Amino acid sequence: MTAVRIINWIARITGIITLLLGLTFWVTSINSIPGIHMLVGITFTLSFLILSIIMVFSSGVRLLGVIGIVYALIIPVFGVIQAGLLVGDLHWLIRLAHMLVGIGAMLVIQTIYTRYGHLKQPAQQTAAAS
Numbered sequence: 860m861t862a863v864r865i866i867n868w869i870a871r872i873t874g875i876i877t878l879l880l881g882l883t884f885w886v887t888s889i890n891s892i893p894g895i896h897m898l899v900g901i902t903f904t905l906s907f908l909i910l911s912i913i914m915v916f917s918s919g920v921r922l923l924g925v926i927g928i929v930y931a932l933i934i935p936v937f938g939v940i941q942a943g944l945l946v947g948d949l950h951w952l953i954r955l956a957h958m959l960v961g962i963g964a965m966l967v968i969q970t971i972y973t974r975y976g977h978l979k980q981p982a983q984q985t986a987a988a989s
């Protein structure tokens with residue numbers, strides 16, 4: 860549970876920083892931001908991937924783990940190819956989709972963490988009682 864909690868906190872912090880960097884780039888177009896954004900975004904994605912792999916080996920959350928692995932692989936692919944998609948007036952749609960995919964990942968991580976916490980709580984209480 861401790862490792863999962865730490866990974867969840869890394870994902871929370873890097874997810875929020877990634878989102879803030881992305882929004883700052885969207886508003887200001889400062890050229891140095893995407894590089895840092897991608898670095899923090901990859902850390903976020905890796906923590907999501909590791910969390911999902913742990914879930915695949917935990918009964919009761921296996922399906923969420925598989926969904927998480929597929930989702931975590933989509934995030935960087937979309938992030939890297941998005942600059943060339945719908946170039947022109949409609950590019951904001953791609954930017955919006957990229958941001959929503961990122962926010963969606965943060966929600967999936969919290970869903971996984973909450974479900975895992977509920978499953979592990981009775982086991983921890985039993986261990987404490989005995």
Ligand code: HEM
Nearest residue numbers: 877878881882885893897900901935938954957958961962
């Ligand atoms: C490995 C993960 C990620 C990669 C490789 C990546 C890559 C990028 C790149 C290259 C840009 C600049 C696009 C452009 O030049 O128009 C960008 C922008 C942005 N990213 Fe990400 N990103 C990642 C994860 C995330 C996540 C997790 C979020 C949200 C939680 C996010 C939110 C944004 C936002 C709001 C922008 C500004 C709007 C835009 O240009 O799309 N990104 N990202």
